[in-house]
Amino acid sequence: MxxxxxxxxxxxxxxxxxxxxxxxxxxxxxxxxxxxxxxxxxxxxxxxxxxxxxxxxxxxxxxxxxxxxxxxxxxxxxxxxxxxxxxxxxxxxxxxxxxxxxxxxxxxxxxxxxxxxxxxxxxxxxxxxxxxxxxxxxxxxxxxxxxxxxxxxxxxxxxxxxxxxxxxxxxxxxxxxxxxxxxxxxxxxxxxxxxxxxxxxxxxxxxxxxxxxxxxxxxxxxxxxxxxxxxxxxxxxxxxxxxxxxxATYRQTIAALSRLTEAAGYTPAGHASRVAERSVAIARSMGLHADQIQELEYAALLHDLGQVGLRSPIPDGATVLAAPDDQRRIASEGARIVRRTEVLDDVADLMERQTTPFRHVREWGEEVPLASRIIKVANAYDDFSHGRTDVVSVDAALERIHLGLGYEYDPEVVEALIRTNPVPGPR
Known part of the structure; x- marks a missing residue:
């Protein structure tokens, strides 16, 4: 057994x-x-x-x-x-x-x-x-x-x-x-x-x-x-x-919309779905309610939607490597697009706050939803690992995330990421 x-x-x-x-x-x-x-x-x-x-x-x-x-x-x-x-x-x-x-x-x-x-x-x-x-x-x-x-x-x-x-x-x-x-x-x-x-x-x-x-x-x-x-x-x-x-149909519609940035060449293939899957796994590990996980999944699928407003794509679509002002601008643009649906305002709020550094919560007491902090970590993990699952890529991604632990990224979310992260082969 x-x-x-x-x-x-x-x-x-x-x-x-x-x-x-x-x-x-x-x-x-x-x-x-x-x-x-x-x-x-x-x-x-x-x-x-x-x-x-x-x-x-x-x-x-x-x-x-x-x-x-x-x-x-x-x-x-x-x-x-x-x-x-x-x-x-x-x-x-x-x-x-x-x-x-x-x-x-x-x-x-x-x-x-x-x-x-x-x-x-x-x-x-x-x-x-x-x-x-x-x-x-x-x-x-x-x-x-x-x-x-x-x-x-x-x-x-x-x-x-x-x-x-x-x-x-x-x-x-x-x-x-x-x-x-x-x-x-x-x-x-x-x-x-x-x-x-x-x-x-x-x-x-x-x-x-x-x-x-x-x-x-x-x-x-x-x-x-x-x-x-x-x-x-x-x-x-x-x-x-x-x-x-x-x-299920609603989710498929949002997933199709999330692939817009992939079709336009702004983000790598499968990036949005990987971030959403990782975000949901982290959220479940941290005990979020099913309704909160649903909104989190939608926001994670659409988190890069604001890149369609860029004049030129970010290299590899990695927003984590962009300047903080550019990250906020992309998040705000994506949230603005989503709010035009008039049915996903809560999802738009999560998208807009996804770039906020964790130090704003720790030092200034700023209210940043846990779901937004989860998306930030899941997105950084996929950007740093380039979507790969081999041991070297995973270790490199986790090392980069640990460099910003407590400053950019919520330590509890990072701990949940490690807890839910399947790594093939011996570590």
Whole structure:
């Protein structure tokens, strides 16, 4: 087990242990239990499998399958079903059905040539197991808190317990997924966990509400509760997917605009995208919020746009080698162009302050956004290294940056640059 994949391996192991527990909890009557509830289990199996095939990738890279997750939570919460035998199965049976559906979906995704992330299946399986177990505490026949409802207790008590059980399972799923993402992207765990819990809150709350809605409709309308209860979740999924698509298109438009200086010969090919990529990596390492990172990425992509107003190009497009007045003039011109869009004023502000030396912050207390300081360091790194990634070029670039440490460049940003900078070969 490598250090890089240690957490992911632990999540997979936890998922495997959960499956073994599910087999033990289901007991010897697993086949008989499935035989008593073929309609319910079959319907949920199909919905979860199909829902897992329709994922949405958020701008931060988070992968969500809201329909599959909502259906899995609904199965864990399910009790009486109109027209069918009461769903009084053990928590292990519920977990096995959900895990089977998720595994089947991943096999289909693999056959379709799509990436298969088994850690997502493991995390979701653990979350469903927690929800199903909490719903059945205090009762050995599989009905759990539904016994209270059948005993004429207040329905709102059952609703509260349902929401708490669903929230606990979903929280465990998000935490495990966030820890794996933290390891993969080499970011602080607090940053990825915050993004997991905060991004697309409507989607998260929709998933949380879908399960109890299906479970409360089932005693009245039977299995029709499954499509009707998940319909709001499907509509939310469509809206979030459209939002993510629009964000991706918007980003592509800005990236295309950033290549204007490359096409005109003012900057080297790929310079803007490299600076943006490096800026985003630094920002994530420093714990910036997803919305701040988005604005930072746009500003980094467009940071050299002001060079189109130059009479003659700067050698190699390296603004870091230009005179301070020229740097400020280029930044101001780029910000002026961006402000004409009337929708990117905050991005323009970041662009305009990117040339401000760090000593203005340290000595004069000037307010310079952290994002602007990040762009300044990322741009200097790419200018000094000429976009190369070999050890000699990287060391030379870092050495030049260290000469201006605390004067031109923010030491904390430079430290984050080093922390996120992959260097090939031995140092």
């Amino acid at each position: 490598t250090r890089r994949h240690r957490i992911e391996s632990l999540v997979l192991l936890l998922g495997a242990v959960t499956l073994l527990w599910s087999l033990f909890d289901a007991g010897d009557d697993l086949v008989a239990t499935v035989g008593r509830q073929p309609g319910i289990l079959g319907a949920f199996l199909v919905v979860i499998t199909v829902g897992e095939l329709f994922r949405v990738v958020m701008p931060s890279g988070r992968i969500a399958a809201p329909v599959a997750t909502g259906a899995g939570i609904a199965l864990a919460l399910l009790g009486p079903v109109y027209g069918l035998a009461e769903f009084d199965v053990a928590a292990g049976v519920v977990t096995l059905v959900v895990a089977t559906a998720l595994g089947l979906a991943l096999v289909l995704r693999t056959l379709l040539g799509r990436p298969a992330q088994w850690y997502l299946v493991a995390a979701r399986t653990v979350g469903i197991a927690i929800t199903a177990t909490l719903m059945r505490l205090g009762d050995g026949d599989g009905r759990g808190v539904w016994v209270w409802e059948l005993a004429d207790r207040s329905p709102w008590v059952v609703a509260l317990v349902m929401m708490a059980a669903a929230a606990a399972g979903l929280f465990a799923d998000l935490v495990l997924t966030g820890l794996v993402q933290s390891e993969r992207w080499e970011l602080p765990a607090t940053t990825t966990l915050r993004d997991e819990l905060g991004e697309a809150q409507a989607l998260t709350f929709g998933v949380l509400a879908a399960g109890p809605l299906v479970a409360f409709l089932a005693p009245v309308i039977g299995l029709l509760a499954l499509p009707l209860g998940l319909l709001p979740m499907v509509l939310t999924y469509v809206a979030v997917r459209r939002y993510a698509t629009n964000r």
